[in-house]
Amino acid sequence: MKLTAKLWIGIAILIVLSPLGLLLPEHFKAGSAWGEWGADEMRELVGYIPKGLTKLSGLWQAPLPDYAFKGWEEKGLPLLSFAYIISAVIGIVVVVLLALIIGKILSKKGD
C-alpha cells in the first residue's frame, strides 16, 4: 500500500477516535481551555463580563459551534460524540480541499 493511503487511513482512525477529546474532559470534570470561557464561566471567574468581550464575542456565529449541531448542547454524550465525528469529517473534507487547492496553485508542475 502506498504511504499516503496508509496516512489517510491513520486520519480516518483519528476521526473515529475523536470523541475521546470530548469524553475524557467530561469524565475528568475538566472545564474549558484556559482563556476560552463562555460568558457564564467568565462571570463566575471574575465577577463581571468585560464590555468589549460581550460585543466582540457575538461577531461570528459558526455553523457547527464547538463541533456540535446548534441546539444539541443538552442532547447527551452519545449524540454529542456522533456530532463530534460528523464535525471532524466535515472539517477534514473542507481542510483537505482547501489545502489541495492551495497546494495545486503553489506547486511546480511536472514533478
Add this chain to the structure above:
Amino acid sequence: MHIPDGYLGPGTCGFFYLVMLPIWTAASRIVKKTLKSRQVPMLAIGAAFSFVIMMFNVPIPGGSTGHATGGVLVAILLGPWAACIAVTVALVIQALLFGDGGITAIGANCFNMAFVLPFVGYYIYKMISYNAAVNSKRRVIASGVAACIALNIAALFTGIEFGLQPLLYHTAGGQALYSPYGLNVAVPAMALEHLFLFGWVEALVTALVVKYLQKHSPELLEESEVSR
C-alpha cells in the same frame, strides 16, 4: 490555545493580522519555489492531521483542557513554511466552521500555532538531529523534545497576548474590556499547564509518528521537505 473572539482588543487583533500578512506571503513564495506536485497530498494530510489532532482535548482533572497541534510534526516532514500554510488552513476552518478560535483572533492564533510553533520546533529538531542517521533514536528524541519546547513557547506567547489585554484596554474604573487576567496570572497559567501536561502530549504524538515513519517511510524524513 485558540483565542476566541472578544479576548483580544481590536488593536491586538489588527496587529497580529499585520504581522501574519508578510509571513503568509513569504510562506507562499517559498513553498511555491520548492513544493513538488507529488508533495501536494502530503500538505493536505498535514493540514488534516493538525485539524483532527487538535480535537483531542486532554483534560487536567478538575481543571482546564488542552491539546497537541501537530505543527512540529508537519514542519519536520514538509519544512516550517509549508507547515505554516497547513496549520493556517486548519485554524481558519476551525474558526469559521466550528467557532474554535475567534475570527478576529485568526492573526494571533496563526502567529502562535502556525508560525512560532512550527519554526521553533523545526529548528530545535534540526539542531538536535544534526548529522543523525535517518533511523536513529536521536531523531525520535529530537522530534519529541522539539515538539514539547515549541508548544511551550507558543503557549508562552499566547499567555503574554492574553496578559497584555487588561493593560491595554480597561475602563476608567479599572475593569478589563477584553481578556481580564494580567500577565501575572495569564502567563503562569498558560505556561504551567503546557509545561506539565500538554507539551508532553505534543511530544508523544510527534515522536510516535516519527518512529512509525522511520520504519515505514524513512525517505520522508530524509529529503522530502519543501522548504528550509
